[in-house]
Each structure stands twice: as C-alpha cells, then as structure tokens.
Amino acid sequence: MRYLFEDYALDPDRRELYHGANVVPVAPQVFDLLDYLIRNRERVVSKDELITAIWNGRSVSDAALTTRLNVARGAVSDTGEEQRLIKTLPRKGFRFIGPVREEGDDSPAVPDKMVEPETTLALPDKTSIAVLPFENMSGDPEQEYFADGMVEEITTALSRFKWLFVIARNSSFTFKGKAVDIKEVGRRLGVRYVLEGSVRKAAGKVRIAGQLIDAVTAALIWADRFERDLTDVFALQDEVTVAVVSAIQPKLLQTEIGLATRRRPDNLTAYDFYLRAMQQYYLTTREGNAEAIRLAHRALRLDPRFGFVAALAGACHLRNVLWGYAIDPQFERNEAVRLLRLALSIDDDDPDALALAAATSAFMVGDCETEIELADRAVALNPNSFVAWSCRGQVYRIAGLPEEAIRSFERAIRMSPVDPRLHLLFAGMGSALVELRRFDEAVAAGRKALRQNPSDLVAYRYLASAFAHL
Missing domain, CATH: 1.25.40.10 (Tetratricopeptide repeat domain)
Structure with a gap:
C-alpha cells in the first residue's frame, strides 16, 4: 500500500518517501511519524499516542517531538506556520489534513508518470484555468457524486467569466484518480492555473478544501477551507461554489495584472x-x-x-x-x-x-x-x-x-x-x-x-x- 498526496508518495513497505520521481531522504523516526499520521488521518492523534507509537513509550521531551514534527513537515514542503498538511491542534494533538489517495501493492514504486504529450499546448492569450476532480475524503464511494458535483458547479461558475479560459469538465476529469504533477497538467491542458481540492462529508457537515496553483511555476496562489452544515445538498453546493469563486477570482485577476505589468x-x-x-x-x-x-x-x-x-x-x-x-x-x-x-x-x-x-x-x-x-x-x-x-x-x-x-x-x-x-x-x-x-x-x-x-x-x-x- 502506498499513500499519495499532492506530488508526494509514501511507501511504507519500501520505507521511502518520493517527491515526483525522486526519493526524499528522511530519518527513520521522521518516516514513522509521517506514516503514523497518514494512516490515522481521520482523527486527531494525541502527543502521548505518538510517543507510544514512535518511541515505544520512552520519555521524550516536547522540544524533541516538535523538532521531529518540523523535520517531517519540511520533508513534504510544509511549515509550522502554514500547516498545510500536518496540523497542530493545541492541547489536543496532531492530524494529517492533506488529501490522500491509497494505491495497492501491485502499483509501481514511483507515482505514475503520465505519457509525455507530443506537443505542449500553448497558453491562451487570456487567463486560463482547469479545475481538477476533487478528492472524496468521506471514505464512502457513494459520496463520489458529491465531490464530482462540486467540481462541475465550480467549473460552470468560472466559465461565465468571459476573461477566463476554462477547460471543460470532461478534459479535467481524465486526471481523476491519478497522482498528478501540476506542471504536467498545465502542459497537457494548456492552462496557467490549476484548482484542486477535496471534499469530506461527516457528522452532518461538509468540508471543502481547495488550492489554486500556478502550473508554470508550481507556486501556491491561494488556499482555503470551507465548512457548512449538510442540509440541502444542492443549496450547499451553490453556497460553497460562490465562496470558492469569489475567493479565487480577484486573486487570479490581481496575479495576472502583476504578470502583465512585468512583460516587455x-x-x-x-x-x-x-x-x-x-x-x-x-x-x-x-x-x-x-x-x-x-x-x-x-x-x-x-x-x-x-x-x-x-x-x-x-x-x-x-x-x-x-x-x-x-x-x-x-x-x-x-x-x-x-x-x-x-x-x-x-x-x-x-x-x-x-x-x-x-x-x-x-x-x-x-x-x-x-x-x-x-x-x-x-x-x-x-x-x-x-x-x-x-x-x-x-x-x-x-x-x-x-x-x-x-x-x-x-x-x-x-x-x-x-x-x-x-x-x-x-x-x-x-x-x-x-x-x-x-x-x-x-x-x-x-x-x-x-x-x-x-x-x-x-x-x-x-x-x-x-x-x-x-
């Protein structure tokens, strides 16, 4: 079993962490820490539980634990300030919050590399974006429709802006279920920006996490989370769509203005x-x-x-x-x-x-x-x-x-x-x-x-x- 998140893959059997095709060197305790948090990502893991699992119950200072956590974050390009993947919940513990996809034992050791296209599509003259399929984090295959519905709603909402070039849903969904390289997605679809995210439904609530990435530089432009009560599904989809679009639309335009002012x-x-x-x-x-x-x-x-x-x-x-x-x-x-x-x-x-x-x-x-x-x-x-x-x-x-x-x-x-x-x-x-x-x-x-x-x-x-x- 391998765990895929962003452009990383953690292989517990080989005890290797990959970033794309490259192995990331990590100390054994740091690897165990990542492995344990990812395996138990559905809940908060207490400090005592981590110490028991990683250090076999030996006495470990808070400073030592914090150091290991910071090294684990650094291995996956996270920080204590950003906490994009590993979140600290004060007086509660820690949780791995990034979207994770599990892959069976028969898969290759390195994340699948997509076939290199014969040609790279040129970027259109106006702002271009693709909305990738959101990951269903509910653990219930029956909820897949909800995650797909969110992507369709957001794609439709973005396509109404005439200054945006938006990739159609069917093309974006060719990446569904794949560990993707954002730069490769940008090259294959011919877009400057990629929006990706996850949907989790549990205990009467739904949480949408999204991030907007520059597919040329792989820089993170925007990231946010939205949580709503799960009452009327379709009204909820509309509400979250408005929240996502209203957040990324001005950010996109301001980023594009910045690029234009730097051009010759x-x-x-x-x-x-x-x-x-x-x-x-x-x-x-x-x-x-x-x-x-x-x-x-x-x-x-x-x-x-x-x-x-x-x-x-x-x-x-x-x-x-x-x-x-x-x-x-x-x-x-x-x-x-x-x-x-x-x-x-x-x-x-x-x-x-x-x-x-x-x-x-x-x-x-x-x-x-x-x-x-x-x-x-x-x-x-x-x-x-x-x-x-x-x-x-x-x-x-x-x-x-x-x-x-x-x-x-x-x-x-x-x-x-x-x-x-x-x-x-x-x-x-x-x-x-x-x-x-x-x-x-x-x-x-x-x-x-x-x-x-x-x-x-x-x-x-x-x-x-x-x-x-x-």
Missing part, C-alpha cells in the same frame, strides 16, 4: 493592455483614469471585438464627468455613450460588458427601463460576477430604487470581499442610505469607503449630506 512593452497583446488598463482603473485618480483610457484604446486597436474593453473605456470617460476630471465634459459624455453602445454591439452576452454599459447609460442617458433590463440580464448571465452586481446596484440607485440597490451592493461585496474597488460600493451604499434617510448607516458606509480609499470623492459627498441631515 514591445510584446504586449490586447489582453495585456486590458490588464494594465485595469490596474490604472483601480487607482481612481485623474492620472490613472487617463492612462486606463489610453491602454484600453491600445487594446481595442489590437482587438476591435474586445467588448469589455470598450465598456471599460466608456466607464472611464463617465468617471471624468462625475469626478470633475473632464476638460471638455461634453466630449467625455459623448465618448462614454459611444463606447457603451460599441460594447453592446460587439457582444451583448458578456455579463461584465453589459453591466458596465448599463451603469454608464444610467448616468449618461437615463433610460431606466432599458438599463434595469441590461443589469438584470448581466447578473442572470453570471450570478457570480462582482462587476455585474456592483453595476446593478448603481443602476437601481439611479432609478430611485435604493433598497434593491443596497441588496445588489451587498451581494457584490459577498462576491469579492477583498476587491480593490469596494470603496465604490460603500460610497454607492451611502448614497442609497441617504435616500432612505438611514443617515447613521450612511455615515458608517462612507467611512468604510474612505478607509479603503481616502480620495473617493463620492464618499465625501454622501458623508457631507448624511452629517448635514443628522
């Missing part, structure tokens, strides 16, 4: 210019807004069918009007309307483009019925989109429906709780709360906006209004 300027694609434009757009300054417009137009020249970039440029011209940045306000208004119409003519099924166009039109045109229809269609196309929900909030606020605006802003914050644009939502909520005469709440929302971005002009306006009313 003479070798940029339309997508690179879009990412650089987004970085400037986040700044919400006069200079950042002007640079975002310039970069967005560079992207459009390279790809005239890039609908979201047209909508983004239109939103920047709108900002110039609203925030007093415009030298010629009428020109800025005309450009904002022209670009929102261009975006809709290019792709009226891109939820984020629809949403930005709807919000721009709400400020510049004022056709409430059409704008509400566009905003509602955007969230229907992608109910996991921060942009769609935040723009819907603005549309409903301007249409004079502040309660629905606040619900939309709250949904957007749930979609992306660490988004660099949250100050815009808090300022929008402040405006809606002033309209509802909930002035204390408006002050709280305005202060949240300014904590995130002290130069948010809209937040100052509604704070002034709320204080004056109070």
Whole structure:
C-alpha cells in the first residue's frame, strides 16, 4: 500500500518517501511519524499516542517531538506556520489534513508518470484555468457524486467569466484518480492555473478544501477551507461554489495584472493592455483614469471585438464627468455613450460588458427601463460576477430604487470581499442610505469607503449630506 498526496508518495513497505520521481531522504523516526499520521488521518492523534507509537513509550521531551514534527513537515514542503498538511491542534494533538489517495501493492514504486504529450499546448492569450476532480475524503464511494458535483458547479461558475479560459469538465476529469504533477497538467491542458481540492462529508457537515496553483511555476496562489452544515445538498453546493469563486477570482485577476505589468512593452497583446488598463482603473485618480483610457484604446486597436474593453473605456470617460476630471465634459459624455453602445454591439452576452454599459447609460442617458433590463440580464448571465452586481446596484440607485440597490451592493461585496474597488460600493451604499434617510448607516458606509480609499470623492459627498441631515 502506498499513500499519495499532492506530488508526494509514501511507501511504507519500501520505507521511502518520493517527491515526483525522486526519493526524499528522511530519518527513520521522521518516516514513522509521517506514516503514523497518514494512516490515522481521520482523527486527531494525541502527543502521548505518538510517543507510544514512535518511541515505544520512552520519555521524550516536547522540544524533541516538535523538532521531529518540523523535520517531517519540511520533508513534504510544509511549515509550522502554514500547516498545510500536518496540523497542530493545541492541547489536543496532531492530524494529517492533506488529501490522500491509497494505491495497492501491485502499483509501481514511483507515482505514475503520465505519457509525455507530443506537443505542449500553448497558453491562451487570456487567463486560463482547469479545475481538477476533487478528492472524496468521506471514505464512502457513494459520496463520489458529491465531490464530482462540486467540481462541475465550480467549473460552470468560472466559465461565465468571459476573461477566463476554462477547460471543460470532461478534459479535467481524465486526471481523476491519478497522482498528478501540476506542471504536467498545465502542459497537457494548456492552462496557467490549476484548482484542486477535496471534499469530506461527516457528522452532518461538509468540508471543502481547495488550492489554486500556478502550473508554470508550481507556486501556491491561494488556499482555503470551507465548512457548512449538510442540509440541502444542492443549496450547499451553490453556497460553497460562490465562496470558492469569489475567493479565487480577484486573486487570479490581481496575479495576472502583476504578470502583465512585468512583460516587455514591445510584446504586449490586447489582453495585456486590458490588464494594465485595469490596474490604472483601480487607482481612481485623474492620472490613472487617463492612462486606463489610453491602454484600453491600445487594446481595442489590437482587438476591435474586445467588448469589455470598450465598456471599460466608456466607464472611464463617465468617471471624468462625475469626478470633475473632464476638460471638455461634453466630449467625455459623448465618448462614454459611444463606447457603451460599441460594447453592446460587439457582444451583448458578456455579463461584465453589459453591466458596465448599463451603469454608464444610467448616468449618461437615463433610460431606466432599458438599463434595469441590461443589469438584470448581466447578473442572470453570471450570478457570480462582482462587476455585474456592483453595476446593478448603481443602476437601481439611479432609478430611485435604493433598497434593491443596497441588496445588489451587498451581494457584490459577498462576491469579492477583498476587491480593490469596494470603496465604490460603500460610497454607492451611502448614497442609497441617504435616500432612505438611514443617515447613521450612511455615515458608517462612507467611512468604510474612505478607509479603503481616502480620495473617493463620492464618499465625501454622501458623508457631507448624511452629517448635514443628522
């Protein structure tokens, strides 16, 4: 029997630990410690139990045990701070928490190596990701459907983002039940990122663990765990999917923006210019807004069918009007309307483009019925989109429906709780709360906006209004 986890394999019969095809040298007691924790991974192992099993009950100091644990963690690229695989539970004991797959005695000593493809697939121009099958950790084969269902839900949710290239479920599932090398997965599927995880159902609860890995460098981008009560299975799948997508989506975009800003300027694609434009757009300054417009137009020249970039440029011209940045306000208004119409003519099924166009039109045109229809269609196309929900909030606020605006802003914050644009939502909520005469709440929302971005002009306006009313 061998135990496979991440890109490691522990072979108790040969007393060897493998990292890929390489043997990791470990001391006998460290190997025994790993072996014992992995075999008993379904429960917490106490300190006394470990001492009895590994040291045959001999007197062992806490420092010696801690040293062995740290060496065991180091052998599998874990740390005492991260505790990705071996977790210390204070005053309780220790547990191996990483997803583990058991392999029979008749398997080869080294984890299966996948057949090298004849060619390595080139990475697409936009952010690319594959969601690998999640491991069923419940010990019940009947629960396999639940783990597979989670992967399908997450894949579908990610595929709604037009800026993402998502590998279809059937291709990702060719890796089911295999010990995989993440870099090899990236090469075979032609993706930059891989999401992998595990599902455990027990005692009326379900725990989902996931991690996002850069398939080119094998660097860990994000990791988290989600635990929910197991009541309505399908509602639970939706809830966890939202949690996973809302966590990884902004992280992915920020990572991609970082990569684009480091690329040579003479070798940029339309997508690179879009990412650089987004970085400037986040700044919400006069200079950042002007640079975002310039970069967005560079992207459009390279790809005239890039609908979201047209909508983004239109939103920047709108900002110039609203925030007093415009030298010629009428020109800025005309450009904002022209670009929102261009975006809709290019792709009226891109939820984020629809949403930005709807919000721009709400400020510049004022056709409430059409704008509400566009905003509602955007969230229907992608109910996991921060942009769609935040723009819907603005549309409903301007249409004079502040309660629905606040619900939309709250949904957007749930979609992306660490988004660099949250100050815009808090300022929008402040405006809606002033309209509802909930002035204390408006002050709280305005202060949240300014904590995130002290130069948010809209937040100052509604704070002034709320204080004056109070």
